[in-house]
Amino acid sequence: MSGTEAVEQAYRLLQSEAKQKVEAGREKPVILLGTATCGRAAGALAVLAAFQEEIDKHHLDVVLTETGCMGHCYAEPLAVILKPGYPPLVYGSLDEGKARRLVNDYLVSDDPCYEFAMAALEPNDVFPTFADYPRGIYEHKIILADCGLIDPGEIGHYLARDGYSGLAKVLTTEPDLVIAEIKESKLRGRGGAGFPTGVKWETCKNVPGIPKYAICNADEGDPGAFMDRALLESNPHQVLEGLTIAAYAVGAEQAYIYVRAEYPLAIKRLRTALEQSQGWGLLGRDILGSGFNLEIKLFQGSGAFVCGEETALIASIHGRAGLPNHRPPFPATSGLHGRPTLINNVKTLSYVPHIIRNGASWFRSIGTPNSPGTAVFALAGKVVSTGLAEVPMGTTLRNLVYDVGNGIKNERKFKAVQIGGPSGGCLPESSLDLPIDFDSLQQAGAMMGSGGMVVLDEDDCMVEIARFFVDFTQKESCGKCTFCRLGTKQMLDILAEITRGQGKDEDIDLLQELAEDIKLGSLCGLGKTAPNPVLTTIRYFRPEYEAHIREGRCPALMCKDLISYRIIPEMCSKLCNVCIGSCPVEAIYTRPDMLKGIDPDKCVKCNSCVSACPPQYKAVVKLSPPVVEEVVAEAVEEGMSEVEQGSGADH
Amino acid sequence: MSREVALTIDDRQVKAAEGERLLWAALDNGIYIPHLCDLREAERTVASCRLCFVEVEGLRGPVTSCTLAVSEGMVVKTRSPGVDRLVRTGFELLLSNHRLHCAKCAKNKHCELQKIARERGLKLKLTRLRSLLQDVPIDESPRHFNYDAGKCVLCGRCIWADQEQVRVGAIGFIRRGIARKMATFEDGCLADSICTQCEACVKVCPVGALYLKADELRLYEPKKKC
Numbered sequence A: 001m002s003g004t005e006a007v008e009q010a011y012r013l014l015q016s017e018a019k020q021k022v023e024a025g026r027e028k029p030v031i032l033l034g035t036a037t038c039g040r041a042a043g044a045l046a047v048l049a050a051f052q053e054e055i056d057k058h059h060l061d062v063v064l065t066e067t068g069c070m071g072h073c074y075a076e077p078l079a080v081i082l083k084p085g086y087p088p089l090v091y092g093s094l095d096e097g098k099a100r101r102l103v104n105d106y107l108v109s110d111d112p113c114y115e116f117a118m119a120a121l122e123p124n125d126v127f128p129t130f131a132d133y134p135r136g137i138y139e140h141k142i143i144l145a146d147c148g149l150i151d152p153g154e155i156g157h158y159l160a161r162d163g164y165s166g167l168a169k170v171l172t173t174e175p176d177l178v179i180a181e182i183k184e185s186k187l188r189g190r191g192g193a194g195f196p197t198g199v200k201w202e203t204c205k206n207v208p209g210i211p212k213y214a215i216c217n218a219d220e221g222d223p224g225a226f227m228d229r230a231l232l233e234s235n236p237h238q239v240l241e242g243l244t245i246a247a248y249a250v251g252a253e254q255a256y257i258y259v260r261a262e263y264p265l266a267i268k269r270l271r272t273a274l275e276q277s278q279g280w281g282l283l284g285r286d287i288l289g290s291g292f293n294l295e296i297k298l299f300q301g302s303g304a305f306v307c308g309e310e311t312a313l314i315a316s317i318h319g320r321a322g323l324p325n326h327r328p329p330f331p332a333t334s335g336l337h338g339r340p341t342l343i344n345n346v347k348t349l350s351y352v353p354h355i356i357r358n359g360a361s362w363f364r365s366i367g368t369p370n371s372p373g374t375a376v377f378a379l380a381g382k383v384v385s386t387g388l389a390e391v392p393m394g395t396t397l398r399n400l401v402y403d404v405g406n407g408i409k410n411e412r413k414f415k416a417v418q419i420g421g422p423s424g425g426c427l428p429e430s431s432l433d434l435p436i437d438f439d440s441l442q443q444a445g446a447m448m449g450s451g452g453m454v455v456l457d458e459d460d461c462m463v464e465i466a467r468f469f470v471d472f473t474q475k476e477s478c479g480k481c482t483f484c485r486l487g488t489k490q491m492l493d494i495l496a497e498i499t500r501g502q503g504k505d506e507d508i509d510l511l512q513e514l515a516e517d518i519k520l521g522s523l524c525g526l527g528k529t530a531p532n533p534v535l536t537t538i539r540y541f542r543p544e545y546e547a548h549i550r551e552g553r554c555p556a557l558m559c560k561d562l563i564s565y566r567i568i569p570e571m572c573s574k575l576c577n578v579c580i581g582s583c584p585v586e587a588i589y590t591r592p593d594m595l596k597g598i599d600p601d602k603c604v605k606c607n608s609c610v611s612a613c614p615p616q617y618k619a620v621v622k623l624s625p626p627v628v629e630e631v632v633a634e635a636v637e638e639g640m641s642e643v644e645q646g647s648g649a650d651h
Numbered sequence B: 001m002s003r004e005v006a007l008t009i010d011d012r013q014v015k016a017a018e019g020e021r022l023l024w025a026a027l028d029n030g031i032y033i034p035h036l037c038d039l040r041e042a043e044r045t046v047a048s049c050r051l052c053f054v055e056v057e058g059l060r061g062p063v064t065s066c067t068l069a070v071s072e073g074m075v076v077k078t079r080s081p082g083v084d085r086l087v088r089t090g091f092e093l094l095l096s097n098h099r100l101h102c103a104k105c106a107k108n109k110h111c112e113l114q115k116i117a118r119e120r121g122l123k124l125k126l127t128r129l130r131s132l133l134q135d136v137p138i139d140e141s142p143r144h145f146n147y148d149a150g151k152c153v154l155c156g157r158c159i160w161a162d163q164e165q166v167r168v169g170a171i172g173f174i175r176r177g178i179a180r181k182m183a184t185f186e187d188g189c190l191a192d193s194i195c196t197q198c199e200a201c202v203k204v205c206p207v208g209a210l211y212l213k214a215d216e217l218r219l220y221e222p223k224k225k226c
């Protein structure tokens, strides 16, 4: 038997063993409950306990499995129930009561509780599938496909779905051919910059000498991003398979997964996955009898944002402070311990097994010519359906916001999307029809970055948004180089002055100049991208800056120093008093004429009264620039006793 | 002996040892490029001061000359509108966090910042930027020298001297971002640390952050007549 046949046979044996185990489980009803971090935050563990209790009470033979995240974070906790004879159904927004009812009504009796169901996973005659919703039309899942549907703690589930078949195929192929396939696929790095993965692998492989290292970058420091976490928690073997293939291709026998210590569940599930793949002969010495050895170690990062930058990450594994170094040399030629080191992001590596299994041309058939494949976005902000979405590259922002994300919350007006995290940019309404990929975003002044996507509406002030993101990068700057250390602080101070109404006309040009220089002058990617939110907000929303500076006016009514609150007499009911109770600092008083007034000196601008005023009156308004009416000021004196009386009577 | 290469800097033909950093090749040939953090003796440049920008034919935009090795036929320009703009901003950023009282400073006339200002026609005051300077105390604990963190430009030369040259390990950079500073391990006084007061750091400090007490006293001496 040739080496090739031996590896193939070894894999087939493993797979049939795994399939048998999984099939055996299929004869009973199965509950797959998402217990990734997002599910847990929504109460998935209590739902898990309720399911278990109810199952025990009825002595049911049901498999209750913890899975990962399906991306519908707005509807967590979320479960899939597979009952023989019924379509597989997804239930969202579960609580303990619903869990008990599902067991009683569906598993004990035969009522599938359609009222709780979101969608079916397979086409059927009774209930729509995700593909029947607009979101389903635009979504195209590759790396998220199995997330939430397989047990991340059970390697058999992954194997049964052809997991590790890419590795088996690769181990009988020359590394050069593997690299050729990845190059051919035009896969680009999902860690932010979109560097061609195959080219990086080739560089690393062609540097002579051993040892070499492979590193999976799972630092994910961007505050709005959690897709790497979801992938590690939901389908860790997919990443392990990708990393093993990458290590084989470049000739590394030692690999690391650099994962932030703040991801305890991801670390736990990775540990289990590593043990299992080792136990099944898919990791360690002589993988599948091919002669290829690989050891994968977990390294827990300190959690600083800049540690995700590859040279800082390497310094951190070396035990030094996580500070970036100048490139070149690039890690691919001189990285860990000065040796050639391949660094790829979790998502990048997760695509690799699929490309090997289905071929480069399949991958290239999805997405755009220069950015093939899909993009994973974390939708957040003022959009109805928050969560993870995987769409083909080239999908327009409009489709993402309105079809996948189901539009803007509370019928407010769309204003912008901040895309790419703190180093990305804000794109306005006129960019809604932009097909998004690495290059189009770059051109628009934003970037793919981590795939964070915050939707902003008319209540968001663009100057404040820029200030918010620069505040983040300024705090996360390592402080090593001049432009980033001092330049981000200068930008932050200027932005803060503008939001306080202390800006000067020349500040906008100064900001722009500084931003451009920081982009060119900084040492690492953090400083080079930190100005993006400033540059894009000036480019697309300059009038908003000017309103702050010239008129002391915040058009979005967000900047506290530039607004005041007022109760419109004609709209106030005079009798309801709700606003008085809502104010935490007793700034609202009843005037002698029974109308309400706001004492501007006491008001802390918390917005409680606006939310409290009943919708039939909507009498509290925000004004910018702030208006302090003298009449009101006089009334404060007169009204004082009323306030005291009113609150005294309550006690 | 390493091979020599020929290159052109500002239309002048110069020679340098192959593999040498462009910054030093230029300086050796009497062509000035602003720089603070790089030391010729250091094995690897830290590239943190971001002042030694030049234009190199075939490379896009200004690049730092401390991170480039010279190569045969390289064509370099030390000045261009792009370079000048970056140096001006980088320089003013450093000044925005620097106690600016040159006339009273121990390093007056020996300061690298003054040299950069002179060479590049830059002002030694803030023209566009806000002052970010915090009121930091001066460490006067060493017998013969002082440390004024309010003048430190974070070039790291002193740390290199301490760790690589005399191998004491008394000082390093602490904290992150705008709070980053050169200090002893516990951010205490130098005299309370393992510092041997060998003054190796003082010799390399390009500005008035580490300076001899003797130099400071000189200020109060009457001006020499001739």
Ligand SMILES: Cc1cc2nc3c(=O)[nH]c(=O)nc-3n(C[C@H](O)[C@H](O)[C@H](O)COP(=O)(O)O)c2cc1C
Pocket (backbone or CB within 6 Å): A188, A189, A190, A191, A192, A193, A194, A195, A197, A217, A218, A219, A220, A221, A222, A305, A306, A307, A308, A309, A310, A311, A343, A344, A345, A346, A348, A349, A524, A525, A526
């Ligand atoms: C400030 C900063 C933070 C970064 N954080 C991450 C991160 O959290 N995860 C990541 O994969 N890449 C991060 N990167 C990008 C890495 O430096 C590197 O380019 C990437 O891991 C390469 O993988 P890829 O080719 O698969 O994209 C960061 C870069 C910068 C400048």
Ligand code: SF4
Pocket (backbone or CB within 6 Å): A306, A324, A476, A477, A478, A479, A480, A481, A482, A484, A485, A522, A523, A524, A525, A526, A527, A528
């Ligand atoms: S750009 Fe910022 S984070 Fe990067 S090295 Fe410079 S100071 Fe550090």
Ligand code: SF4
Pocket (backbone or CB within 6 Å): B151, B152, B153, B154, B155, B156, B157, B158, B159, B182, B201, B204, B205, B206, B207, B209, B210
């Ligand atoms: S004290 Fe002087 S030598 Fe040390 S980092 Fe500061 S400026 Fe550089």
